[in-house]
Amino acid sequence: MTRRESIDLSLLPDGGVRWLDASGPNADIVISTRLRLARNVVGYAFTARARDGERLRMLAQVREALAHVPTLDGSVLLRLDESSSLDRQLLHERHLVSKELAGLDAQHPLRTGAAVFLGEQVGVLVNEEDHLRLQAMRSGFDVPAAFAMASRMDRELGARVPFAFHKEFGYLTACPTNVGTGLRASVLIHLPGLVLTKEIGKVLAGLQQMGLTYRGLYGEGSEVVGNFFQLSNQTTLGRSEEELQDLLVRVVRHVIEREEEARRVLVRDAGYIIEDKLWRAYGTLRFARSLSFDEAMNFLSGVRLGVGLKLIPGLSVYTLNKLLIFAQSAHLSHSEGHVLTDSESNLARARYVRQVLAREGSGVE
């Protein structure tokens, strides 16, 4: 594998974005489901305390073992510690690596040995907070498929690499909030109806009482933008993997129903106001000459709602998902061939969105 060159995302088995294709259940409301299992390898200190050499040895051991893990056949190894900051940002924008692993977080500088193996809808993050984060991604709301995939990878790799497991506490992790199953299942969900009807506060408070938590678009520590929320289980210990999944599925199903109900209320009570607002969002995206990221996300949220309500015809959810990822700064810089300043990004973003909507947008006047 060649290194120190710019990352060629076309080398990834599915470009790393198959989860965007809107083919999964409830794809208009739930963009994607991801499930990760936190694992540590016996014989090394956890990542933050390990020396550079230990982290590299652990990476070598895992690489060796992964050659015999069928779920990761054809996977690509990307060494983040040898990648440019733009490439690391790109992978993070694609939701393939965490901010911490990509060394983009002020509190967590890039570590020697930080790497990721990417396969088709699966990945193994190496030298994150835990030695290994096995993750599976699926389009739409599909927790069972994501779990089946992550769990198979876990069995295959765990048979070759000894994981730290305690008879009372389960799988051991660097942070006690992940110990036990090490399982975090999350859905990226779009809830504009609940935000507009101001029901969202109640729903989020209810979630927390049920043992779930919410975060922004990029997970831990990120802000909520464009009415996109990540909902996931809060606890990992004291419940089985199946119970944790059941809980998330039950609660998310309920949230989807509440969102659909809120959307019905909006159309019933404020039909033309909503319709006007959503078409204005579409109009701005279709013709604006400069768009900040937050602005684009908020207008995209409106258009997505318009498509969900069938008020804006002829536009696919896949196109909207694509815009969500490809209109981000590192992606724009990547396609323009150089690092863009904020204002250059805003111009490039507006140009990109205009082009996509002209090609794939609603033909309705």
Add this chain to the structure above:
Amino acid sequence: MLCDHCKERDAVVHLTRIVDNAVSQLHLCEKCAAEKGVETTIALPQHPLGEILQAVQQQAAPASSADAAVCSFCGATARDFRATGRLGCAHCYDAMETSLRELLRRLHGSSKHVGHRYDAPRPESLAEVDARTELRDKLQRAVDAEKFELAAELRDKLRVME
């Protein structure tokens, strides 16, 4: 947020000053705050676990003896754990078992894993993997040092094993 003074470290002390009815804000890192004589007697927990950790530690044992727990594998102490919210290695769970059990109960409502059980792979299959990993490391080092004869020899050995 970076420290207003050194612009290098993260600001952890946030001061609101009112001088002649004008409000100004100052954000400083711990070091600059100390240099400027701003009192920060205890390092504030910088992670959400901090408060719970402190409460549990105080409950579990008097501060001095709880702080004395040291992991024999990685050398991490209970104090390190309290400062970072992260354990140093898997053995820390044994070294700090009692206070961790209480912490886990508070965090998860239980300290008992009821999910899948795991049996680590048999040592003989691991030894094989280890030997191959070691050979690969050696091979890489030989290539890096341009010792090509040695590299060829190691490569052949590796092929036989695979």
